[in-house]
Amino acid sequence: NAGVMQNPRHLVRRRGQEARLRCSPMKGHSHVYWYRQLPEEGLKFMVYLQKENIIDESGMPKERFSAEFPKEGPSILRIQQVVRGDSAAYFCASSPLPVQTSGKGADTQYFGPGTRLTVL
Amino acid sequence: AQSVTQPDIHITVSEGASLELRCNYSYGATPYLFWYVQSPGQGLQLLLKYFSGDTLVQGIKGFEAEFKRSQSSFNLRKPSVHWSDAAEYFCAVGAGSGGSYIPTFGRGTSLIVHP
Numbered sequence: 021n022a023g024v025m026q027n028p029r030h031l032v033r034r035r036g037q038e039a040r041l042r043c044s045p046m047k048g049h050s051h052v053y054w055y056r057q058l059p060e061e062g063l064k065f066m067v068y069l070q071k072e073n074i075i076d077e078s079g080m081p082k083e084r085f086s087a088e089f090p091k092e093g094p095s096i097l098r099i100q101q102v103v104r105g106d107s108a109a110y111f112c113a114s115s116p117l118p119v120q121t122s123g124k125g126a127d128t129q130y131f132g133p134g135t136r137l138t139v140l
Numbered sequence: 141a142q143s144v145t146q147p148d149i150h151i152t153v154s155e156g157a158s159l160e161l162r163c164n165y166s167y168g169a170t171p172y173l174f175w176y177v178q179s180p181g182q183g184l185q186l187l188l189k190y191f192s193g194d195t196l197v198q199g200i201k202g203f204e205a206e207f208k209r210s211q212s213s214f215n216l217r218k219p220s221v222h223w224s225d226a227a228e229y230f231c232a233v234g235a236g237s238g239g240s241y242i243p244t245f246g247r248g249t250s251l252i253v254h255p
Contacts, residue, residue, distance in 0.1 A: 053242070061248075062146075062230055062248055063184070063230070064246035068242065131184040
């Protein structure tokens with residue numbers, strides 16, 4: 021059973037370009053979470069999605085960032101017009117149950133290896 | 141809203157020595173607490189968690205942590221460190237009702253193990 025897959029593992033973009041990060045959850049998982057890790061900081065929650073729905077986007081920057089989790093295919097985190105401050109590691113996690121069932125659901129989050137985004 | 145503080149950015153220990161990584165949280169009610177480990181270039185792996193009950197919890201890889209409500213702490217310990225334990229360690233707090241169910245992570249503690 022493959023774990024959470026993220027690609028690409030490393031992504032280099034120039035300022036103003038678009039970055040598309042992909043996350044394929046574990047088999048049977050329909051809940052996906054995106055986190056951002058800035059250098060020497062912990063993970064910051066960005067968005068929580070279920071299939072075709074955004075459940076919680078309270079951690080998403082208001083501009084340039086968007087996320088989707090279509091009925092078929094991976095979840096996509098899109099960053100438009102990237103700036104140097106977007107350079108970070110972006111982690112995806114998935115779970116078989118909705119986290120909001122209870123806080124205990126957090127332990128069933130399985131993390132992917134991350135995508136390291138570098139903006140030149 | 142909950143928050144987590146990991147006061148040590150780096151910890152260096154010799155192989156075979158004991159280890160304690162500190163974690164302090166802020167949350168009004170009983171929190172859910174987690175420790176994760178992140179090896180270089182890898183995602184996060186759950187080491188252990190505390191929800192309720194016995195305040196001393198055992199995890200994988202020989203780690204344990206103790207919840208101390210009076211000190212708002214959840215320190216991670218290991219009696220004898222192995223070189224393979226060198227990694228980044230994150231403490232996280234998730235809330236029950238009335239708080240964010242999404243865990244909040246500390247900034248991490250980097251563990252360096254000397255031979």
